[in-house]
Amino acid sequence: MATLAFHDFPVPAKAALASDRPAALRLIGFASMAVPIAGAGLPLAIFVPQLYATHFGISLATIGFIFLLGRLWDVASDPIVGVLSDRTRSRFGRRRPWIAAGGVLFGLGSALLFFPPSALVGPLYLGLVLFVFYLGWTMIEIPFSAWAGEIDRDYHGRTRVVTYQLTLRSIGLLLVLVLPTLLDQVRPGDGGLKLQVVGGFIIVTLIPALFASLLAFREPPLPDTPPVRxxxxxxxxxxxxxxxxxxxxxxxxxxxxxxxxxxxxxxxxxxxxxxxxxxxxxxxxxxxxxxxxxxxxxxxxxxxxxxxxxxxxxxxxxxxxxxxxxxxxxxxxxxxxxxxxxxxxxxxxxxxxxxxxxxxxxxxxxxxxxxxxxxxxxxxxxxxxxxxxxxxxxxxxxxxxxxxxxxxxxxxxxxxxxxxxxxxxxxxxxxxxxxxxxxxxxxxxxxxxxxxxxxxxxxxxxxxxxx
Structure with missing residues (x-):
């Protein structure tokens, strides 16, 4: 295998021509998945604990412990999904099947978390829902990031793809900050409604974003080397x-x-x-x-x-x-x-x-x-x-x-x-x-x-x- 020392290189090759770059509209479609993902993070930390404590009577200590376990599971599942998506070989590609399945789990977890049925809510319910929610999130986030790094292999082209991702992420986060602020002007102190509005935003943006991301680009050809095990x-x-x-x-x-x-x-x-x-x-x-x-x-x-x-x-x-x-x-x-x-x-x-x-x-x-x-x-x-x-x-x-x-x-x-x-x-x-x-x-x-x-x-x- 070739080796490389990072010094004394010749003048860099000419950058990719503008005509070779992925179209902006396709990049927006691909990056749109960042909107519901970004929109979920802040409400999860701010509104969910408050509602489950005040409306459903789960103690703060129990909620804190459940969220700690959920976060540990989230951290552990990241490299697992990363490795498995690298190993995946299918007619649909490596990343696309994971994002599609993750979107289903993430949408289900969001619906159960932000629109909880009162008769079922308790510590066990919250723990199971967070398990599904975090798993779906990881199954989207990791392959989505890896795919973004593979769309354009040009040095600056890769930065361009990531810029679209992070800009759409910023828009999603901004919207989820604005919505509760506006709601406070109409229904101040209504935590339940605020949670449902945020949950609705996540689900409504997730459905079109999932299709747009999956269909925006073809995945690059599968590597000609066997998957690493x-x-x-x-x-x-x-x-x-x-x-x-x-x-x-x-x-x-x-x-x-x-x-x-x-x-x-x-x-x-x-x-x-x-x-x-x-x-x-x-x-x-x-x-x-x-x-x-x-x-x-x-x-x-x-x-x-x-x-x-x-x-x-x-x-x-x-x-x-x-x-x-x-x-x-x-x-x-x-x-x-x-x-x-x-x-x-x-x-x-x-x-x-x-x-x-x-x-x-x-x-x-x-x-x-x-x-x-x-x-x-x-x-x-x-x-x-x-x-x-x-x-x-x-x-x-x-x-x-x-x-x-x-x-x-x-x-x-x-x-x-x-x-x-x-x-x-x-x-x-x-x-x-x-x-x-x-x-x-x-x-x-x-x-x-x-x-x-x-x-x-x-x-x-x-x-x-x-x-």
Missing amino acids: AGFWATAKVILSDGLLLRVLASDVAVTAGQSIRAGLIVFFAVNYMGLPAWASGLYLLQFIFGVLAGPIWLRIGYGLGKRQTAIVGELAQAAINIGLVFVFPGMLGLMIALTVAQGLTQGSGNLMLRAMVGDVADAHRLKTGHERTGLFYSVFSLSAKLGPALGIGLALPLVAWFGFDPKAASAPGSLEALKYTFALGPALAHIIAAALIWRFPLDEAAYREVRRALDAEHSSPTAKTA
Whole structure:
């Protein structure tokens, strides 16, 4: 099997012609699956526990334990689905059967979770429904991400596909934030109706999105190598031995940790430090409104700088914006709004580039080993979206509490200053770490084009051998 050193490459090959790129309308159809997926996350964390506790009398401790088990199952099922989708060989492709079956389970789980029959609701019901819901979610999310990395193998083309995914994801998240806000103006405090509206949004968008995603593109030809069959420890060894994948994963963990610190503390900052309770939700919503514009902006920047450099610039820009929060004091609403808008315009810049880089890393791995593991690599990358928030919230909330901050009582000036500096500098530090982790990442545009040429040469050669 060919080997490759990531240095001293020739001038990169000419990028794919515009006529060779997937049409925008097809990409929108494919990426539309991101809308119901994104729309499910926030209500699951905010509205579901509140409703099942207040309306159905399940204790918060029991709900917390059930959600913990559900999240552990979710984490465990990601690599399982990733490996199995890589191994799948069918007339419909590798990814499509998983997404179709996952869509059915996800829709069923959403209907049962957001429209629960009162006579059946209890801890066992909630646990079983979450099991189905998370399984369907994983069966969509992992093959969907892997397929996105396979639609366009061009270095910038892959970033373009992922940009459509993340932009539609931002739109889905924005809509699911706006709907409950509007409902509060008509039926304030109606948690049951709010849950049903959000559940209806997920199901109504899921049905057309599922068909649009499945029919938008043909899957690429199945690999000409037999599917890899390895046990748990062998698979873990593959992951841990791939330094490129680990660096991308670690960087994204830092990115999502910084984002979760900001999300977890922004309401406390607005209410307790700024004294602006009316802006508590508005600032968060404002950030996501401008976040919809972030994907196309950073895609254009990526065309000029490349993924690694763009990710570094985006992360350092977010660090600078968060540091700017140090200079915000009570009453300075204008500066706070300006920084929130800037945060929205840089939102997801690192996530976007890092997600596109996973496909490049998977291709480099295939060249080195002869094995196709795109689904596995994206399943591992998805863990950062779960590990990062756990680290961010798990560190930030105990820290501000240790400094004496209590949202239920009047806090001393020192504890409010600690809240401010944690809110500002915690994300800044995380974004700086994310940039440092990929500072000298070797798989740049020139290196990837050499990988692509070597893979194409192997595929076209009748005497090509596999490892």
